[in-house]
Amino acid sequence: NAGVTQTPKFQVLKTGQSMTLQCAQDMNHEYMSWYRQDPGMGLRLIHYSVGAGITDQGEVPNGYNVSRSTTEDFPLRLLSAAPSQTSVYFCASSLSGTDTQYFGPGTRLTVL
Amino acid sequence: AQSVTQLDSQVPVFEEAPVELRCNYSSSVSVYLFWYVQYPNQGLQLLLKYLSGSTLVKGINGFEAEFNKSQTSFHLRKPSVHISDTAEYFCAVSLYGGYNKLIFGAGTRLAVHP
16 A cells, blocks of 8 residues: 555745645545644644545635545645745545544645 | 643653653543654654543553543653654644544654764
8 A cells, every 4th residue: 555645745836826736545544634734833734524525624724725526535726826835735544533644745835 | 622732842852761742732522632753854653542541542662641631631751762763743632523633732853862
């Protein structure tokens, strides 16, 4: 199993550009989440999904969109990037609500 | 609303010494508790978790944590650290019955010196 994979590893955007961060898992997990990590703030939940076709907002959803058309994939879309979205983004998945969350290696995004 | 406070942003310690990383949480309802470790330039890895039952939880790499409901704490301990334990450690909570939505503390950077 590859576990949780994220692409790209690094990305530089200009303000106003759009892009999609990809996340995939091959463990047949129902639960998937997106977090952002900023210095001194730990990780904060952006959006999460409890199964294909079901998504909901976390702590900091503004400026981000998600969809979940398959169990395996959970892409995160930035429609109009802003410098405040410069961060490291982590995708995670778990089998159930109390099960261990497995994290991907992260995507480091810089918005100029 | 739930919150997590990690009381130390950095903890320096010598190799083979014991260490305690402190975590307090705030919640009006029952929670699950977790400790994650992040090695440089990597994602997070679960060290241990408390869901219910025994308040002393043992995890990987010789770490353990104790849930104290009256003090709303979940401190992480290791009796003898190694250089390889140098990393950032995150305490997190999720609501009992919630959809695994983790609320993280700001992190504690453990630096083990020879």
